[in-house]
Amino acid sequence: MRSWGRANRLSPATRQGIAVGVATGAYGIGCGALGVAAGLSVPQTMLTSLLLFSGGSQFAFFGVVGAGGSAGTAVAASTLLGLRNAFYSVQMAQVLRLSGWRRLLAAHLTIDESTAVSIGQATPSERRRGFWVTGLAVFVLWNLMTLTGALIGDALGDPRTYGLDAAAAAAFLALLWPRLRGLDPLATAVVAVVLSVAVAPFTPAGVPVLVAVLAALVVGLSPRPSRVPRP
């Protein structure tokens, strides 16, 4: 029973990070299977999970290659989907406050999941822990499952059958939830959703999420009373 006692003592950031790692990792099978189906070799598919390491970008890349698009278009689609990581990195740099080589490692792990678990935590040390635990858990599981999917195909079937896509969205919402009590974050979320819905039918994948950056700018730069409550 000692292991149960230990599991209970894990901090919220650790537990959430591992849970998100498992849920995200399950998608790695689909990533590996899709990469090979699109015409990439197993090493090429693995390289995207090891080095590109951004699910949305990888699926976009495979989608273009699989549809017979040019290599340049595949790179462009991948990059458009990955651009949001640049905005995460601005915030995570301030949360993590790193210098030297650790920045290089943190940069590689700066993705939706690690950022979401980090901002969902209540204290600075938990925010840092959440980032690292989630980033490493997703990295290890995503790569193991990509290899599995690339070698054996989509043997477990579509993860959507098990509702894993809904679990992923629910995880992001649950992590965002405590932040939405503040007026600024709530306004940002509302404006982001409105902008995203407005442009989604007319823009390529990736842009509907990116356009949300405008919401952060509009709310963050809007005039306000002199006494600003800090989170």
Place this chain on the structure above:
Amino acid sequence: MSLWLAVLVACGLSYAMKLSGYLVPPQALDDERVRRVTPLLPVALLSALILTQSLLDEAGRLTLDARAAGLAVAVVALMARAPFLLVLALAALTAGLVRMVAG
């Protein structure tokens, strides 16, 4: 461009984007306006991500399907202060059941 080259270029660009924020000089982030905007960036991006993952179809139109049902149950669970893993499990179960029933 060969496929190998495309893979490597995509990997390089992905890493460059992830690294960019860590290379911003700390002084540039001391500005009051910057300090107000940057914590809102993940909030904005994740909000839009949740939307595109649960309420938009592949053509970018609003759609109510199994994913939306899962998200709605997650909202109720969060309002009831359910623990994290329960929220995820309920959302997955709901979406899975709706898909099973729908076909």
